[in-house]
Amino acid sequence: QQQVKQSPQSLIVQKGGISIINCAYENTAFDYFPWYQQFPGKGPALLIAIRPDVSEKKEGRFTISFNKSAKQFSLHIMDSQPGDSATYFCAAIDGSARQLTFGSGTQLTVLP
Amino acid sequence: AAGVIQSPRHLIKEKRETATLKCYPISRHDTVYWYQQGPGQDPQFLISFYEKMQSDKGSIPDRFSAQQFSDYHSELNMSSLELGDSALYFCASSLDGRFGYTFGSGTRLTVV
Numbered sequence: 001q002q003q004v005k006q007s008p009q010s011l012i013v014q015k016g017g018i019s020i021i022n023c024a025y026e027n028t029a030f031d032y033f034p035w036y037q038q039f040p041g042k043g044p045a046l047l048i049a050i051r052p053d054v055s056e057k058k059e060g061r062f063t064i065s066f067n068k069s070a071k072q073f074s075l076h077i078m079d080s081q082p083g084d085s086a087t088y089f090c091a092a093i094d095g096s097a098r099q100l101t102f103g104s105g106t107q108l109t110v111l112p
Numbered sequence: 113a114a115g116v117i118q119s120p121r122h123l124i125k126e127k128r129e130t131a132t133l134k135c136y137p138i139s140r141h142d143t144v145y146w147y148q149q150g151p152g153q154d155p156q157f158l159i160s161f162y163e164k165m166q167s168d169k170g171s172i173p174d175r176f177s178a179q180q181f182s183d184y185h186s187e188l189n190m191s192s193l194e195l196g197d198s199a200l201y202f203c204a205s206s207l208d209g210r211f212g213y214t215f216g217s218g219t220r221l222t223v224v
Binding site: 042044045102103105 | 116143145153154155157160162167168200202204206208209210211212213214215216217218220
């Protein structure tokens with residue numbers, strides 16, 4: 001059973017558009033929520049992360065929105081660029097157990 | 113600052129052979145994780161170490177073993193290799209397992 005559910009599986013966006021990827025979790029022990037960007041053949045790279053006591057975090061064109069009561073969080077990529085085309089994984093960390101759980105990934109394609 | 117270093121980057125082995133993958137974590141990171149990623153899959157957790165002791169175990173086959181050494185580097189030993197073991201193997205490190213894990217560039221293992 002996937003502990004972190006991610007959608008959509010794939011996403012196609014026009015250049016300049018907004019890309020939105022959603023994740024949901026059940027385990028209330030999760031206390032840190034990072035997003036990773038992965039290019040083919042490369043390791044996942046930490047993009048942005050949020051703690052559950054914060055509702056939104058913005059870094060450049062990337063924003064995480066976090067809804068603790070709904071146990072949902074999302075990544076918004078503003079002004080999407082072809083260079084953003086990659087696979088994005090949401091993740092959840094249980095710090096006390098030192099465990100990171102990945103979502104199933106979203107393959108983003110930004111059309112020029 | 114140097115990131116997580118993995119070696120080798122690529123490895124080709126025959127069925128039933130043995131492979132050893134190495135991981136050098138970021139300086140002062142005390143927790144190391146190993147993940148396996150098949151094509152189009154999210155990374156699957158194999159095993160982790162905290163302060164040189166096994167911390168958690170995921171879907172690691174009995175044919176695989178790992179350890180963390182006194183200098184905090186880790187090695188994943190894989191024996192009796194099968195075709196299905198062909199995948200990208202990532203190592204990640206973190207400080208106390210509480211924040212964003214940093215991943216290495218991975219080792220691509222091909223079993224022929």
